[in-house]
Amino acid sequence: MAEHDEPREGALLLDDDDDGLEPTTDAGPPPDDGKADEAANALDEVLDLIDLDVDIDIREDNSEQVVLDLVGPDAGRAIGKKGQTLDALQFIVNKIVNRPPKSRRHVVVDCGDYRERHDRGLVTMAKRQAKKAVEQGKVVTLEPMSARDRRVIHLSLAKFEGVSTSSHGHGTGRRIQIIPARSRSRR
Amino acid sequence: MRELVAFLARSLVDEPDSVEVTVVEADRATIYELSVAPDDLGKVIGREGRTARAIRQLLVVGSADANKRPILDILE
Numbered sequence: 301m302a303e304h305d306e307p308r309e310g311a312l313l314l315d316d317d318d319d320g321l322e323p324t325t326d327a328g329p330p331p332d333d334g335k336a337d338e339a340a341n342a343l344d345e346v347l348d349l350i351d352l353d354v355d356i357d358i359r360e361d362n363s364e365q366v367v368l369d370l371v372g373p374d375a376g377r378a379i380g381k382k383g384q385t386l387d388a389l390q391f392i393v394n395k396i397v398n399r400p401p402k403s404r405r406h407v408v409v410d411c412g413d414y415r416e417r418h419d420r421g422l423v424t425m426a427k428r429q430a431k432k433a434v435e436q437g438k439v440v441t442l443e444p445m446s447a448r449d450r451r452v453i454h455l456s457l458a459k460f461e462g463v464s465t466s467s468h469g470h471g472t473g474r475r476i477q478i479i480p481a482r483s484r485s486r487r
Numbered sequence: 488m489r490e491l492v493a494f495l496a497r498s499l500v501d502e503p504d505s506v507e508v509t510v511v512e513a514d515r516a517t518i519y520e521l522s523v524a525p526d527d528l529g530k531v532i533g534r535e536g537r538t539a540r541a542i543r544q545l546l547v548v549g550s551a552d553a554n555k556r557p558i559l560d561i562l563e
Contacts, residue, residue, distance in 0.1 A: 349490055
């Protein structure tokens with residue numbers, strides 16, 4: 301259980317000053333809802349059924365969220381292509397432990413620093429594309445992304461000079477447009 | 488993988504006793520036919536099919552060693 305017992309930041313925060321991602325350090329102690337154990341047990345059962353050899357650490361358990369960390373030889377398979385498997389695990393575990401009428405608490409399923417690295421990658425990509433939008437004076441449309449990933453990008457570009465962002469499309473096809481303040485294409 | 492589908496479905500619905508999973512072997516695919524109580528259909532499908540998609544993804548991961556493609560069929 302205790303391979304990573306040094307305190308670390310939650311999966312969803314980055315410590316850059318100007319990335320627009322607000323810290324969630326004001327999270328209080330966890331309510332007595334048993335969510336962390338319930339989520340870890342459900343996840344353990346699923347991982348066992350799909351034959352992945354990983355252990356689960358409860359990395360974070362506070363008023364805001366539970367963060368479960370997967371550690372072991374099958375960590376790579378647990379992440380999957382573009383994090384698809386990790387996202388599926390997280391989605392299904394949330395569905396199981398947050399069923400109405402129970403109280404809700406968000407469960408993050410992470411694997412090492414995967415989510416942090418993923419978020420940093422998104423921010424880097426978004427800034428590069430924003431720069432391109434400004435330089436070329438054209439709207440840049442990004443790939444379709446999850447609501448969470450889009451949120452990371454909206455926040456990271458909120459203070460980026462000379463562009464605004466908005467989302468278009470429906471369901472899994474929803475994508476961000478980075479719009480330069482002065483568009484050359486309209487002249 | 489039948490157990491995976493059954494476990495997930497039972498964990499998501501209001502009437503776990505009504506969950507049934509039938510496995511049908513086809514030439515190149517293994518089909519998991521999932522049936523739940525009519526009122527529970529939405530719970531295994533999810534908004535815009537997201538729950539069904541997550542179950543399918545886990546089914547694919549768990550079937551990696553099989554030489555057949557898994558198919559999740561939710562019966563109405």
